[in-house]
Structure formats: structure tokens, C-alpha cells
Amino acid sequence: MSSFLQKYWLIIAAVLLTSLIAGIVLLAVRVSKLQSVEITLRDSATYPATSDIYISGAVSRPGIYPVKGDDTLTTIISSAGVSDKTDLSKLRIYIPARGESSPPQKVNLNTAEAWLLQALPGMAKAKPGLL
Numbered sequence: 151m152s153s154f155l156q157k158y159w160l161i162i163a164a165v166l167l168t169s170l171i172a173g174i175v176l177l178a179v180r181v182s183k184l185q186s187v188e189i190t191l192r193d194s195a196t197y198p199a200t201s202d203i204y205i206s207g208a209v210s211r212p213g214i215y216p217v218k219g220d221d222t223l224t225t226i227i228s229s230a231g232v233s234d235k236t237d238l239s240k241l242r243i244y245i246p247a248r249g250e251s252s253p254p255q256k257v258n259l260n261t262a263e264a265w266l267l268q269a270l271p272g273m274a275k276a277k278p279g280l281l
Contacts, residue, residue: 201217210231
């Protein structure tokens with residue numbers, strides 16, 4: 151076997167060197183075809199304060215809350231009063247499409263705040279002397 155290597159060592163070295171050079175060239179061609187991708191982040195859009203959000207469930211003050219342009223989900227939820235029973239890992243958000251009617255809101259008359267009761271159709275402030 152050693153006589154075979156001594157006879158053809160130059161041919162074997164040339165084939166190995168040629169294979170190495172061809173591999174490097176192919177790799178360089180593939181890498182040069184890759185284009186870099188530039189990702190730009192725009193400022194998040196702020197929305198006008200013309201929308202309201204309804205929060206219910208395990209909060210201490212369920213109801214409709216106005217959304218201001220700089221409000222975050224955390225500030226809105228905290229304004230509804232997170233209780234010790236609240237599980238924020240199972241939060242559900244539903245955004246209706248334009249023109250889609252939403253189901254009527256149920257109001258607990260025993261625990262609702264005055265402003266929510268006054269917003270109901272046919273309800274008004276109590277007149278003095280009637281209570």
C-alpha cells in the first residue's frame with residue numbers, strides 16, 4: 151500500500167486540492183447570492199379617543215371604559231380593578247368588524263355605578279325628595 155501512495159501522491163494531492171478549491175468557490179457563490187434584509191420599525195400608530203372598551207369578568211368594576219390615544223392594555227385593565235381572582239393569562243380580546251353589531255351589554259342593577267345606570271335608555275338621575 152505504501153508503494154501505491156509513493157507512486158501517486160502527487161495525483162492524490164492535486165485531486166484533494168482541486169476538490170477543496172471547488173468547494174470554497176461554490177460556497178462563495180452561494181453566500182454572495184444571499185441578500186441582506188433590512189428591518190425598520192415604525193412608531194406605533196396612535197388612535198383617536200373615539201372608542202370605548204367593555205371589560206367584564208373577574209374585575210371589581212366591570213363596565214365600559216373610554217380609550218385614550220396613549221392608553222395601554224395594562225392601564226385600562228387596572229382601571230377596571232384587578233381582583234385576586236383575576237387570571238390575566240387567559241385574557242380574551244374581541245374586536246368587531248366595521249358595521250358588526252355587538253350583543254347587548256348586561257348590567258347588574260344592584261352593583262352598577264350611577265354613571266352606568268344613567269347611560270341606560272329610560273334612566274335618569276333621581277329627583278330630590280323621591281327617595
